Amino acid sequence: MKPPLLEITDLSVAYQTDTGPVMALRGANLVARAGEVIGIVGESGCGKSTLAAAVMNLLPATAKVTGGAVRFLGQDILTLAPQAQRALRGTAMAMIFQDPMTAFNPVLTIGDHLVDFQHQSRAPYRAKLARARDQLALVGLSDPDVILRRYPHQLSGGMRQRVAIAAALLMNPQVLVADEPTTALDVTTEAQILHLLRNLRQTYQGTIVVISHHLGVVAELCDRVYVMYAGQVVEQAMVDDLFHAARHPYTRALLACDPASFPNLTPVLPTIPGRLPDLRDPPKGCSFAPRCALRSARCTVAPPWAQVSPSHGVLCHEVGA
Amino acid sequence: MPWPTSPRALKALLADPMGAMGLVLVSLFVIMALAAPILAPYDPLALNVRAKLQGLSWAHWLGTDQLGRDTLSRLIFGARTALSISVTATGIAGAIGLLLGLIAGYGPRWLDAVLVLVLDSVNALPMMMLALAIITVIGPGTFTLILVVVLVSIPSYARLIRAQTLSLRRAEFILAERAIGASTPRILLRHLLPNVLGPLVIVLSMDIPVVIMLEAGLSYLNLGVKPPMPSWGNVLYDGYTSIRTSPTLVIAAGAPLVLATLGFTFLGEGLRDALDPRLASTRPR
Amino acid sequence: MSLLDVQDLAVSLPLSLGLSGAFKPKTARRLEIFSDISFAVAAGETLGLVGESGSGKTTLARALLGLTPTQAGRITFDGRLRATQADFAQMRRTSAMMFQDAVASLSPRMTVGALLAEPLIIHGQAPRDLAAKVADMLHLVGLTADFAARYPHELSGGQARRVGVARALALNPKLVIADEPTAGLDVSVQGEILNLMRDLKTRLGLSYLIISHNLAMIRHVSDRIAVMYLGRLVEIGPTRAVFAQPLHPYAQSLIAAEPLPDPRKRRADLAISGEIPSLLHRPKGCVFQSRCPQAQALCRSDAPVLRALGPNRLVRCHFADPARLQED
Numbered sequence A: 001m002k003p004p005l006l007e008i009t010d011l012s013v014a015y016q017t018d019t020g021p022v023m024a025l026r027g028a029n030l031v032a033r034a035g036e037v038i039g040i041v042g043e044s045g046c047g048k049s050t051l052a053a054a055v056m057n058l059l060p061a062t063a064k065v066t067g068g069a070v071r072f073l074g075q076d077i078l079t080l081a082p083q084a085q086r087a088l089r090g091t092a093m094a095m096i097f098q099d100p101m102t103a104f105n106p107v108l109t110i111g112d113h114l115v116d117f118q119h120q121s122r123a124p125y126r127a128k129l130a131r132a133r134d135q136l137a138l139v140g141l142s143d144p145d146v147i148l149r150r151y152p153h154q155l156s157g158g159m160r161q162r163v164a165i166a167a168a169l170l171m172n173p174q175v176l177v178a179d180e181p182t183t184a185l186d187v188t189t190e191a192q193i194l195h196l197l198r199n200l201r202q203t204y205q206g207t208i209v210v211i212s213h214h215l216g217v218v219a220e221l222c223d224r225v226y227v228m229y230a231g232q233v234v235e236q237a238m239v240d241d242l243f244h245a246a247r248h249p250y251t252r253a254l255l256a257c258d259p260a261s262f263p264n265l266t267p268v269l270p271t272i273p274g275r276l277p278d279l280r281d282p283p284k285g286c287s288f289a290p291r292c293a294l295r296s297a298r299c300t301v302a303p304p305w306a307q308v309s310p311s312h313g314v315l316c317h318e319v320g321a
Numbered sequence B: 001m002p003w004p005t006s007p008r009a010l011k012a013l014l015a016d017p018m019g020a021m022g023l024v025l026v027s028l029f030v031i032m033a034l035a036a037p038i039l040a041p042y043d044p045l046a047l048n049v050r051a052k053l054q055g056l057s058w059a060h061w062l063g064t065d066q067l068g069r070d071t072l073s074r075l076i077f078g079a080r081t082a083l084s085i086s087v088t089a090t091g092i093a094g095a096i097g098l099l100l101g102l103i104a105g106y107g108p109r110w111l112d113a114v115l116v117l118v119l120d121s122v123n124a125l126p127m128m129m130l131a132l133a134i135i136t137v138i139g140p141g142t143f144t145l146i147l148v149v150v151l152v153s154i155p156s157y158a159r160l161i162r163a164q165t166l167s168l169r170r171a172e173f174i175l176a177e178r179a180i181g182a183s184t185p186r187i188l189l190r191h192l193l194p195n196v197l198g199p200l201v202i203v204l205s206m207d208i209p210v211v212i213m214l215e216a217g218l219s220y221l222n223l224g225v226k227p228p229m230p231s232w233g234n235v236l237y238d239g240y241t242s243i244r245t246s247p248t249l250v251i252a253a254g255a256p257l258v259l260a261t262l263g264f265t266f267l268g269e270g271l272r273d274a275l276d277p278r279l280a281s282t283r284p285r
Numbered sequence C: 001m002s003l004l005d006v007q008d009l010a011v012s013l014p015l016s017l018g019l020s021g022a023f024k025p026k027t028a029r030r031l032e033i034f035s036d037i038s039f040a041v042a043a044g045e046t047l048g049l050v051g052e053s054g055s056g057k058t059t060l061a062r063a064l065l066g067l068t069p070t071q072a073g074r075i076t077f078d079g080r081l082r083a084t085q086a087d088f089a090q091m092r093r094t095s096a097m098m099f100q101d102a103v104a105s106l107s108p109r110m111t112v113g114a115l116l117a118e119p120l121i122i123h124g125q126a127p128r129d130l131a132a133k134v135a136d137m138l139h140l141v142g143l144t145a146d147f148a149a150r151y152p153h154e155l156s157g158g159q160a161r162r163v164g165v166a167r168a169l170a171l172n173p174k175l176v177i178a179d180e181p182t183a184g185l186d187v188s189v190q191g192e193i194l195n196l197m198r199d200l201k202t203r204l205g206l207s208y209l210i211i212s213h214n215l216a217m218i219r220h221v222s223d224r225i226a227v228m229y230l231g232r233l234v235e236i237g238p239t240r241a242v243f244a245q246p247l248h249p250y251a252q253s254l255i256a257a258e259p260l261p262d263p264r265k266r267r268a269d270l271a272i273s274g275e276i277p278s279l280l281h282r283p284k285g286c287v288f289q290s291r292c293p294q295a296q297a298l299c300r301s302d303a304p305v306l307r308a309l310g311p312n313r314l315v316r317c318h319f320a321d322p323a324r325l326q327e328d
Helices: A048-055 A082-088 A110-116 A125-138 A144-148 A157-169 A187-200 A215-221 A239-244 A249-257 B006-015 B017-034 B071-106 B109-124 B127-138 B142-169 B172-179 B184-220 B232-241 B248-275 C057-064 C085-091 C112-122 C130-140 C145-149 C157-168 C187-204 C215-221 C239-244 C249-257 C297-301
Strands: A006-015 A022-032 A037-041 A063-072 A093-096 A175-179 A207-212 A224-229 A232-238 A305-309 A312-315 C002-014 C030-042 C046-050 C072-077 C080-082 C095-098 C175-179 C207-212 C224-229 C232-238
Touching: A006 A048, A022 A037, A022 A048, A022 A063, A037 A048, A037 A215, A048 A063, A048 A175, A048 A207, A093 A157, A110 A125, A110 A144, A110 A157, A125 A144, A125 A157, A157 A187, A187 A215, A187 C249, A207 A215, A215 A239, A224 A239, A224 A249, A232 A239, A232 A249, A249 C187, B006 B017, B006 B248, B017 B071, B017 B248, B071 B109, B071 B142, B071 B184, B071 B232, B071 B248, B109 B142, B127 B142, B142 B184, B172 B184, B172 C095, B184 B232, B184 B248, B232 B248, C002 C057, C002 C207, C030 C057, C030 C072, C030 C207, C030 C232, C046 C057, C046 C215, C057 C175, C057 C207, C080 C085, C095 C157, C112 C130, C112 C145, C112 C157, C130 C145, C130 C157, C157 C187, C187 C207, C187 C215, C207 C215, C215 C239, C224 C239, C224 C249, C232 C239, C232 C249
Parallel strands: A022 A232, A037 A207, A037 A224, A093 A175, A175 A207, C046 C207, C046 C224, C095 C175, C175 C207
Antiparallel strands: A006 A022, A006 A063, A224 A232, A232 A312, A305 A312, C002 C030, C002 C072, C072 C080, C224 C232
8 A cells, every 4th residue: 555645643733822822723634645636624713724734834933733743755744844844845745825816926927936936946947938838738728828928917817726726736746735726716717727626637646635615616626525623623534425425413514504505495594503612722522512413421522533434434422433 | 882992992002011101201291291380490491690500419400501590490391392382283284184185085086186286296395495494484483383394294194194095995894884875974084084093193193203303403403492482402402502511411401302202102103003993902703 | 566676777987097087088988897787676585696706796786776876777766766866875775785795894993883873873763772772783683782892803704794784784674785695604604694684584574686606505595596797687587497497608607617515416527618808808799709609600799688588587698599498
């Protein structure tokens, strides 16, 4: 069996705030192998963006890793020297952001950006420019030579996201993290970017980690999905199992809430009663228990991780065992 | 409904050490200015030639000048001059600038174009020449000083407010206010004003020491407050003429100038943070 | 009798902005945001307006309340023609708007209590016990009375939405125009807000015009939907019928493009290619011809009109086939 490209074990991250540390991640585990598309899905505040930032070693200064490890090909990248971390980013790992506009410098052309992103390569300028042009063609931009001379603001949102994908793939990274890659886009543009990402899979050898709050995006793109709630992974399953045989009560409730998931019109949309727990003082037992329909006396104790099948795990007392 | 709770803003101001220090310093100067007749041990204008150019003593804490006037008393009354001129001048300029800025930023575009043209024209005049010209025409004095400061500072205040207003006039909450039928004066006074006031307050409080300095400088050059009247600039001038015999005079006159400048600057910084509920909030989201 | 009736409405903006614009003649070039917009909202009905960014839907919402000047067309609300600012001022007593960014649409330096009291004060309807009235308004949208002391930035997205709903309902309106009422909300909270809006609709007899790009959401809340593309309404009809059988090629593409939360229904092909053109380069003829898979010579030369195809269905397409409806 191949060693995992990316392995996150028991990762805990806390943000320092005026009112005390906020436990954004509490013992998160994740494994991603080459050729896989991993989905991380959850609502705001579940820790999915913190997880992405930890993978890229881009946590803000207020965040502190309080435990666990992020291993890339077996090496813990959190303990690497800053210079070695920088060397990994861009070459071994790359990221696509929600709003690609913020990832580009407004006074540089697309060509400047794409050549500059290859600064770790020793190839001559013309070779870098040629590579940039090839990448633009690869992501479906029909006129790469024109695009190279454009400034970021001269492109539409969909084109910018295509350029961002081209930029991320420039150095052939083994891990590609896409944080809400289509959230800022219109429906028809979103469909095109999803189509593009799916087509890229056929040539791309690494792993793609897609972070999204949109269940439809995850269903369209991913092979395997992690569901997060209140800083923990509460369920992990193959995509088909997740959407058709979800076990965790939170996953089931989340799926039920999505208006796109039921074809018939309903007078009342399902919701999840209650609120997210305060992550300054996370509950001792199951985080979801206060909002859970299945809760029992056992749920005051932290639930164990239970494998319901070799590829399907769940963090719950009631459905796990 | 109450104005956005000032006790809370005060609390936030006091919680910030710089802001609190600024408030203390400024309060001291205000008290000094208001209670000058009570605080000052001597009449600031009383001559006592026999006691001229004395050093520090129990009778004259900060010594006397070459005419035997008590320096401490002159400084205390000088605070009155400095504060009244600077607060009046910046206050008037700020009020006019605020009004012009709001009109230019929220009013019809042709009016904005006219106002910007006028403000730019005033700004294009060389400031020093303008000041000297006015002083030459109507003579030096308190009124002249205030007039010069007001004329020179209106354009920058108006531009500041105009820029703030322009960026806010398209804000969604202004549109929301229009949608519920709020009148233009209501939008200007209750929704735009509180949001543009913060930057103006800090600029004004940071400009007050500049005006105090200007007053001192012009008075030092005998172009400001006329001599017998106590002013920090006059005291400084008197001290400078006798700096060899009595150096304490210059230091004593310079100290309040520095402290007042620091006080107003700290207060301005503190106010900016305290006046913004988004920055001052202690309640977690 | 429709509560709101819009005929041939058009909005365009002057192209030259800035100081130089102030001195140019009014006939200078204008950018057409939308035109030829006609639709109606019946009393007690929810009309969903769907479109992507750049379609003009937000400007349309503003124009309906007189917040953006119109260049052509007529708006009739509650049996009266609305043309002058005085008309719209009167209209705002019985119609309200919910804005896309709930937090940004609340004046940042006012408390929630002051914000809720404001419409009542402006329209001279403030009761003697204003605090009690504010508490009632908060209660109506499921918030406790202590929210009155909070500032907008202290609210969560869902709470800010609720305040927006309470504010919109302050004057007992007949019509609420909601621009992306659930933008930025998590799905579990989105349901809460939509259920609240639906509940208040039946209790207070409201009509809604809900504007959104979120097809899945709008499908559940609307009685009828109108699809907008690049400043034109391209299809209007009962929600169920339009989703079952969209007749306009754009409506078809839009519905097909929505990612479904079911990996067994993945799309192999692409629903639609290209991107919505800029308003500066609106295609000649039909606005959709540059992306339409069925475009023909006629589409590039002649703009189609909105025509009736079957019961209550209007489509702006030369080639939309009513025969498809009869199979139903």
